[in-house]
Amino acid sequence: MADTDKAHLGPQRQQGKEGEPGGKEGDPGPEREPGPERAPGGTEGEPGPKGDPGEARTPVPEEMRLEFPGDRRLEAGHAITLRAMARRLPQLVGRALGMAWHVDRNAVVALLVCQVLSGVLEALGLLAMTGTITAVIASGHIVERLHQAAPSLVLLASAAGVRAVLGIAVGGLSTRLSPRISREAEMRLLDAATHAELAAYDHPGFNDRWDAADRGVEVSQDMLNQSQNILASAASLIAAAAVLTSVHPVLLPLLVLAALPQAVAGVKGARLTYLASLDTMKDRRLLGILRWNLVDKQHADQIRSGTMADFLLGRYRAAGARVDAATDRAAWQAAKMSLLGSLAGGLAAGTVWAALLFLIGTGRISVASAGTATFALRSVATGLHGIIGYGAIIFRTGMYLDDWSDFLDEAGGHRITRGDAVPTGPETVRAEQLSYTYPNADQPALTDITLEVRRGEVLALVGENGSGKTTLSKILSALYLPTGGTVTWDGADIGTLDAHAAWARVAVVPQDYAKWPLTARDNITLGQPLPGADVPVEAAALASGADEVVTALRSGLDTLLAREWWGGQELSGGQWQRIALARAFHRDAGLLVLDEPTAALDPRAEHRIFTGLRRVAADHAVVLVTHRLTNVAVADKIAVLDRGRIVQYGTFTQLRDAPGLFHDLWVLQNDREPTLPAQG
């Protein structure tokens, strides 16, 4: 069986948070945050091209480094503009609040109230500024002037104090909401992934989309902070703009114009960062996979015995260097952009200040109003800067979240869209001229397969490596749908069946069975106990030989099977295989698929399985995949596969005694005369 799932979602997600892919490391990183004093509680934080089979190919060494689909990169590059950002900002803030609303609506209401209050208080504070300045610069005795300024000063101080408290409340509410939003986003993503067709994993694009969506989960918790920073900036901007306009109407439009260059630079910076993140996605995934393989217990012995650590670390270093180089390039370009923006912004700001001086000089505004305008100008500038800066960040976050929601909409492009018929049985599984070609494969893995297995029968699939046995067993059990021909269960095409209901009727022991870090009982029942409590579990364990394993466990069925986990116990390879068999025998299924079910078993345990198989077959249609030809004597029918086609079909004795592939393999397997040392 070709193990295509080594780089699957599991390990990647596990490293996601601290390492890679999609982790923090190597991330081009968020842009520097604008206006830290502004926001209460703000935190940031194909396979190769399918060549023409007729063409001669130049062999290219295939590194674990793939190219990102160009169209998506282009799309993203074009999408990030100032206008697009202005259009999307309210939508993104709405989305963040919507997600938060779903998680905890009371907290969202409280958050919004705090923001509005904070804006109102800022406006009051600025207005109080005029009273204070007027009183302080008036003529008269200092005590009298201070007395006159007292109400404004009290208002100013109270507004600042209450705003500080509101800031703390907003911080607390965000801390409460953010992780919950992230978990909700992750739950939805995991749910979508488990509702994708199994074949999705064979499409290279699926992993890309998963990575991008996974990134969306990571940033989802930042979205609320970014939104509320924008809201805070907007609230104080509106308050200060109102005050500024009351001082003189020309000041506000001038200031908005002055902020434009920095807005453009901010958006361009966000675009560069996002594109760099897309460019490095494959290498970041590679880092994650390498990291996982370097520390995973399953490979720890082979890394040592194969002295592979230096080689793998070298690969890690090279991929990391590529990520760093791309990140540096983006950072350097963004810095240049930012410098230009700041220069232009500085010139524009100078114009605003000159206008203010002009207004004072020509007596159009009083000195007290000019004082207020100075503070309001600063507030408006910080507010604008906040909206632009956080806008650019949330815009980028929004792009990751788009990837996330796209994945949810279509389960990564592979949502299961089969029928809704609920199967019983199946009593008869039949393949008719079945063919199957893996995505992006040049050759079909199966061609023109016609066979049948009924309840009470054992059908064996034999053939050399890569002949298509595992693929066929996956199609018969409705895990894959054929790309040609049909597979029917009791006459119903498997494409018309409800997928989950169909899988509930199948018990599979795959070559690489899962070793769940659960108790022995849960490892057998898979969390789906049958009526009768432990009685069916014990019966399944007895049939598979797992009874001996369970008896030897410290707490029997209650023992946790995973030594890395606190209190767990570890099993040997063969002991695990007995548990995997018990799992299949326990299932209330009509079709039983056994793919090399005894590869790890000792002769006694193997004998027990095969002598018991006829009993098991009484209630099941059994498909048995094995290379041990003595074991297929138990089968009613044997299909011999060669390069995806059935080349022989018959009973054990018919095939063994007739010339053909089965006979050849049989002879080779039994050609084991011990070579005696030469007599000297």
Ligand SMILES: Nc1ncnc2c1ncn2[C@@H]1O[C@H](COP(=O)(O)OP(=O)(O)OP(=O)(O)O)[C@@H](O)[C@H]1O
């Ligand atoms: N996920 C996949 N994507 C692309 N090709 C695949 C995939 N899985 C298997 N194949 C190809 O399909 C063919 C049949 O593979 P399959 O695993 O069904 O063979 P098998 O007879 O079970 O082999 P083995 O005896 O080694 O387990 C092989 O050529 C293999 O390379």
